[in-house]
Amino acid sequence: MSENEQTKDREQAETQTTEAEETIENEISSDEVIEGENAEVEKDYKAMAEEAENRYLRLRADFDNYRRRIQKEGEAKEKYRAQSLITDILPALDNFERALTIDSSDDSTGSLLKGMQMVHSSLLQALKTEGLEVIEAVGQPFDPNLHQAVMQVSEEGVESNTVVEEFQKGYRLKDRVIRPSMVKVNE
The missing domain is CATH 2.30.22.10 (Head domain of nucleotide exchange factor GrpE)
Structure with a gap:
């Protein structure tokens, strides 16, 4: 192999190494973006889950109150x-x-x-x-x-x-x- 070919091979290898490093850096930065988006989505999910649980608890309390009121009305009606x-x-x-x-x-x-x-x-x-x-x-x-x-x-x-x-x-x-x-x- 001639020196020119070796130089070209080295340059190609260096170019490939540089491209690989850039790709890795881009993947790392996109991973950070994805992680940030995941954290935001997770935060929104937790807020929605908490809101749904609060609505469920209020609905259950309303139903319990309704059931007690109907029971008292029935007892009074019978009495x-x-x-x-x-x-x-x-x-x-x-x-x-x-x-x-x-x-x-x-x-x-x-x-x-x-x-x-x-x-x-x-x-x-x-x-x-x-x-x-x-x-x-x-x-x-x-x-x-x-x-x-x-x-x-x-x-x-x-x-x-x-x-x-x-x-x-x-x-x-x-x-x-x-x-x-x-x-x-x-x-």
Whole structure:
């Protein structure tokens, strides 16, 4: 081999080495770019995953609240299922009580009155099994949640703000007031 050929071979080898070095440098810099892009993509992915998890947790909490609310509404509906029927029956019960205050002077009126008392007591018993309670009024302190004051009087020997007379009975279904007592209150 001549010297020229050897020189050409060396130059070619050097050129190839330089090209290889440049290629390696380009690959290293592109790897750094890719790594930077990967880090950015990973950061975006983590943010999206965190946001999705937060949305899921909020949705789950909303569903749990909804489920509890529906359950409470169902329990209340079951607890007070007889309220509308009882409210409709109360005027008839009041009429029974008014009829029972009539004096019976003869036997026929007495037997009719006794039959009405039996019907009244069985009606009251049926309502009590559903949870109906009579609100005690006379002699009790006035409570605006339980009593409706329609008159006010000034009587001696009776404490102030005490119910003196009851005009219409009040009723409560379990813990809910269906109808407050209409009362006369001492000043």
